[in-house]
Amino acid sequence: xxxxxxxxxxxxxxxxxxxxxxxxxxxxxxxxxxxxxxxxxxxxxxxxxxxxxxxxxxxxxxxxxxxxxxxxxxxxxxxxxxxxxxxxxxxxxxxxxxxxxxxxxxxxxxxxxxxxxxxxxxxxxxxxxxxxxxxxxxxxxxxxxxxxxxxxxxxxxxxxxxxxxx
Amino acid sequence: xxxxxxxxxxxxxxxxxxxxxxxxxxxxxxxxxxxxxxxxxxxxxxxxxxxxxxxxxxxxxxxxxxxxxxxxxxxxxxxxxxxxxxxxxxxxxxxxxxxxxxxxxxxxxxxxxxxxxxxxxxxxxxxxxxxxxxxxxxxxxxxxxxxxxxxxxxxxxxxxxxxxxxxxxxxxxxxxxxxxxxxxxxxxxxxxxxxxxxxxxxxxxxxxxxxxxxxxxxxxxxxxxxxxxxxxxxxxxxxxxxxx
Numbered sequence: 153x154x155x156x157x158x159x160x161x162x163x164x165x166x167x168x169x170x171x172x173x174x175x176x177x178x179x180x181x182x183x184x185x186x187x188x189x190x191x192x193x194x195x196x197x198x199x200x201x202x203x204x205x206x207x208x209x210x211x212x213x214x215x216x217x218x219x220x221x222x223x224x225x226x227x228x229x230x231x232x233x234x235x236x237x238x239x240x241x242x243x244x245x246x247x248x249x250x251x252x253x254x255x256x257x258x259x260x261x262x263x264x265x266x267x268x269x270x271x272x273x274x275x276x277x278x279x280x281x282x283x284x285x286x287x288x289x290x291x292x293x294x295x296x297x298x299x300x301x302x303x304x305x306x307x308x309x310x311x312x313x314x315x316x317x318x
Numbered sequence: 319x320x321x322x323x324x325x326x327x328x329x330x331x332x333x334x335x336x337x338x339x340x341x342x343x344x345x346x347x348x349x350x351x352x353x354x355x356x357x358x359x360x361x362x363x364x365x366x367x368x369x370x371x372x373x374x375x376x377x378x379x380x381x382x383x384x385x386x387x388x389x390x391x392x393x394x395x396x397x398x399x400x401x402x403x404x405x406x407x408x409x410x411x412x413x414x415x416x417x418x419x420x421x422x423x424x425x426x427x428x429x430x431x432x433x434x435x436x437x438x439x440x441x442x443x444x445x446x447x448x449x450x451x452x453x454x455x456x457x458x459x460x461x462x463x464x465x466x467x468x469x470x471x472x473x474x475x476x477x478x479x480x481x482x483x484x485x486x487x488x489x490x491x492x493x494x495x496x497x498x499x500x501x502x503x504x505x506x507x508x509x510x511x512x513x514x515x516x517x518x519x520x521x522x523x524x525x526x527x528x529x530x531x532x533x534x535x536x537x538x539x540x541x542x543x544x545x546x547x548x549x550x551x552x553x554x555x556x557x558x559x560x561x562x
Contacts, residue, residue: 158339162368165335169367200331229332235374237381253370256336286326308327
């Protein structure tokens, strides 16, 4: 079971990579993966499945600005993972087509994450864009959870939810 | 977290997604190279991304490889490409075709420029002086014109003029007059091109100076196409060294 969970996680990461790079991703493939794995997963892994499906759905059908903000938010969160590995001079414009591996460990600030999706780093910092992306994602997660499991989404996927650290 | 905003439960979920996994096997350098070059199928890419995202050691190797490739690319881009001889001649011919022949001659040969300037001065002088000079003066002007015409014909047909033109050509290419005056261009000798020889080699072997190749090329432009090196077996003409 643990091996299968690891394989599913790696499979999810491949889809995250396509979502981050704005590459051609297939929503049907994400749906299949989630349908196959979500019921067998537990706790945080199950929540991660739902999060991927919600993000894929929003990236597939959302409006241009919403999709852009979502991609920036995902890049921001993924950049804040792994061991810090950030070059002295970071060329943000070259990250426009960057994938998952390009962002892990960069520890971008929110304005930098926005710059990677083409929003210039001038004027006031638009934290509202991040908040809106979070809200949309939370709403979509709740809908996907209910659709998949027929129950209300757990607090782990809602604002101020309990920590996943066990 | 970087600016205090990366604190949502999503950030936590995502951090957990890329937390390290224990892998039994690791991709070789060749596969990492293929990934960097985007030379992998979507399935292989998916496998590699899944692995690298959850294996810090492999991710570190991949990032180092990326940095090396980036540096190498920068070096390659900075290198100036040296054109081959055929390219040089081809480009040169294209440039030549793009301007009228008389303009080329005017700008390439200083003697033609001097001639053109003299002609312009003469026309100007005549244009101003003819209305002023009437009667016997007109006769004098006609005689003068005749004299100028004779002089010009003499200049155009004399070997001295040929040498001056060649000298102007040579000077612009670093060929000294000394190089040219040691060669007799009036009585060429026949030379059959050997396999693998190009203009520079012929100039070096037969005239003792590879810098003279443009003159050989000009000298034989009726025989050898402008954008090619001479083929083996082609008969070309070479100047003979004076006293040689």
